[in-house]
Amino acid sequence: MAAANQRARHSAGFINAVLRRFLRERDALVVAALRDPVARFNHPGWWVERLKRDWPDHWQAILEADNQRPPMTLRVNARRGAAPAYVARLAEHGIAAFAAGTHAVTLAQPCPVTQLPGFARGEVSVQDGNAQRAAPLLIGAGLPKGARVLDACAAPGGKTAHLLELADLDVLALDSDPARLARVHDTLGRLGLSARTVAADAGTPQAWWDGQPFDAILLDAPCSAAGIVRRHPDVRWLRRSTDIAALVATQARLLDALWPLLKPGGRLLYCTCSVFRCEGQQQIDAFLQRQPAGAARLDPASPGHLLPLPDNADAGVAHAHHVADGFFYALIHKP
Numbered sequence: 161m162a163a164a165n166q167r168a169r170h171s172a173g174f175i176n177a178v179l180r181r182f183l184r185e186r187d188a189l190v191v192a193a194l195r196d197p198v199a200r201f202n203h204p205g206w207w208v209e210r211l212k213r214d215w216p217d218h219w220q221a222i223l224e225a226d227n228q229r230p231p232m233t234l235r236v237n238a239r240r241g242a243a244p245a246y247v248a249r250l251a252e253h254g255i256a257a258f259a260a261g262t263h264a265v266t267l268a269q270p271c272p273v274t275q276l277p278g279f280a281r282g283e284v285s286v287q288d289g290n291a292q293r294a295a296p297l298l299i300g301a302g303l304p305k306g307a308r309v310l311d312a313c314a315a316p317g318g319k320t321a322h323l324l325e326l327a328d329l330d331v332l333a334l335d336s337d338p339a340r341l342a343r344v345h346d347t348l349g350r351l352g353l354s355a356r357t358v359a360a361d362a363g364t365p366q367a368w369w370d371g372q373p374f375d376a377i378l379l380d381a382p383c384s385a386a387g388i389v390r391r392h393p394d395v396r397w398l399r400r401s402t403d404i405a406a407l408v409a410t411q412a413r414l415l416d417a418l419w420p421l422l423k424p425g426g427r428l429l430y431c432t433c434s435v436f437r438c439e440g441q442q443q444i445d446a447f448l449q450r451q452p453a454g455a456a457r458l459d460p461a462s463p464g465h466l467l468p469l470p471d472n473a474d475a476g477v478a479h480a481h482h483v484a485d486g487f488f489y490a491l492i493h494k495p
Contacts (some may be wrong), residue, residue, distance in 0.1 A: 206401040216436045225468045226389035232270035235287040236263040238325045264289050282351035287318045287483035295322035298429040307375040312362040315340030317347035324353040330354040363417045373423035381411040383432035383439045387486020417449045422494050430490045440488030459491035
């Protein structure tokens with residue numbers, strides 16, 4: 161009430177009445193609220209209904225995961241070290257952590273990056289475990305040294321940097337927002353890496369492409385961010401149901417525009433940080449149907465939809481609390 165008196169004195173009486181009624185009817189009101197998925201899970205009704213259709217066996221678990229505190233996961237610079245050694249180094253600084261992959265480390269508790277040993281010198285970056293799958297998937301069994309790689313929606317630069325940490329590549333980092341592209345420069349600078357950068361719309365290659373085909377393309381497409389709600393709690397309320405169709409159309413436009421830029425024998429990795437099927441498997445199914453027979457092949461190693469649930473923890477990680485973000489990955493080869 162003290163806050164109400166300071167900020168909205170004329171409403172203080174009404175607020176007091178509402179609070180008193182809640183105290184009188186607390187049990188009945190709580191029971192009623194828990195029957196309503198919007199109140200119970202703190203998500204818009206259209207979002208809940210879409211998850212019910214897409215994931216009838218997991219929708220409640222996904223919504224509950226969205227309301228949990230996300231882990232802080234690091235990516236150890238592969239040119240500077242590996243996860244086990246960095247975990248030991250963190251322990252020396254009193255920071256508890258565990259290896260969540262070859263170069264992935266998850267902290268027991270989040271902390272400011274200024275407390276991470278070697279962060280300022282580019283030895284480690286912050287990146288979710290499932291986001292760290294992109295670069296290894298695209299590189300696969302190996303791209304030749306100096307291979308031409310396009311990161312089509314590069315900002316803020318985490319995946320661009322990961323590609324360059326793992327291999328010596330000729331990377332073009334593209335983003336339509338010059339201000340966001342500046343973050344790519346900052347990321348690469350801290351890590352001591354370099355890539356060509358261009359501020360342009362990936363969907364209009366005639367404005368920026370030099371005509372030389374790429375060996376590999378990473379398309380981290382604009383999406384609803386439905387897989388990273390716990391990191392951006394407001395996104396569920398900022399999005400509207402009508403936004404999804406527009407995003408799906410943008411994703412399809414980018415796929416169709418970039419596929420011709422890939423050389424025969426090349427590969428394109430499509431990914432989104434969404435758990436909505438229309439932005440993942442349904443999008444890729446539609447893309448493959450638009451291609452002539454034999455012109456595009458989905459790699460069977462493609463992870464597909466990764467839900468923000470414990471079942472998607474990396475194999476061999478014996479930590480039930482290691483839960484990475486929701487993502488979708490499809491690796492497509494051009495024969």
